[in-house]
Amino acid sequence: MSLNKMDLSAAVKKQLNYKMKVYVGMISSLVIVQVIGIFFSVVSPLQGYSTMDYVEIEYMNYNTLNIITLTSLWALIHAIIMTTKNEWENAFPFVGNTLSNHLANMIFLVGASIVAGIVTILASFTVRVYLYYFTDELFFMSPGFVLNGGDLLAGTVTVILHFLLLCAIGYFLGTVTRLHRLLPVLLPIVVIGLLITINYINHDWMMNTVEFYYGETSMAVFLMKIVVTAGILFACSIAISSRTEVRK
Known part of the structure; x- marks a missing residue:
């Protein structure tokens, strides 16, 4: 048993080292995504008008939603890519079994x-x-513009967990598509159909789901929800491919 554990640990470590070298472009693409997000956050603020006592005020609302949205897509897409057939075949010389490859992928994600x-x-x-030093408009800082240490830590942990959840979702969906060659085409249709059907039955389900995770006020509970959900998705991914050979 000890030897098996050592073999699995060695295989995961070897595979993880391989992935860190192969997926270096993933980090490069992350930087590009961040730069694009920063650009759109600066050049395309939300604009609006307000009238009070015959005075019309034009305002622009800057936020970092573009950065988070683009990075979320980055996390989801790259997690799916890691489950494709080509990626598994390329990893074959380094993998002792499917479990070691899954574990290495999850640690990497x-x-x-x-x-x-x-x-x-x-x-x-x-x-x-940029907004504080380089904008010419009259600038009003929202309460969350200046962050203290606690807010900074909480915000960092929150976005990390958010990206981890999306990676787990993408990895699960990618694993499902490997069950049949038609699933990459059919799965998006099925998922969209299910979403429409569920929304027809219960209009508030999506809002309730978002509220369940992101409406949580306790960081510890939020952490538990994300980790448990991601763990279930990763475990399901392993179970789905447990009978699938790395190379057919």
Whole structure:
């Protein structure tokens, strides 16, 4: 038993080292996504008008939603890519079994989520610095513009967990599509159909789901919800492919 554990640990470590070298482009694409997000956050603020006592005021609302949205897509897409047939075949010489490959992928995605979360927070500070020093408009800071240490830590942990959840969802969906060659085409249709059907039955289900996770006020409970959900999705991914050979 000890030897088996050592073999699995060695296989995971070897596979993880391989992935860190192969997926270096994933980090490069993250930087590009962040730069694009910063650009759109600065050049395309939400604009509006307000009238009070015959005085019309034009206002622009800057936020970092573009950065978070683009990085979320980055996390989801790259997690799916890691489950494709070509990626599994390329990893074959380094894999002892499917379990070691899954574990290495999951550890890598956890690390990628941490990097993405930290970089996203740094990108948000870049937007703040630009707005504070380089804008000509009359500038009003929202309550969350200046962050203290506690807010910064909570925000960083929140975005890391958010990206981890999306990685788990993407990894699960990608694993499901490997069950049959038609599933990459059919799965999006099925998922969209299910979403429409569920929304027809219960109009508030999506809002309730979002509220269940992101409406949580306790960081410890939020952490538990995300970790448990991601763990279930990763476990389901392993179970789905447990009978699938790395190379057919």
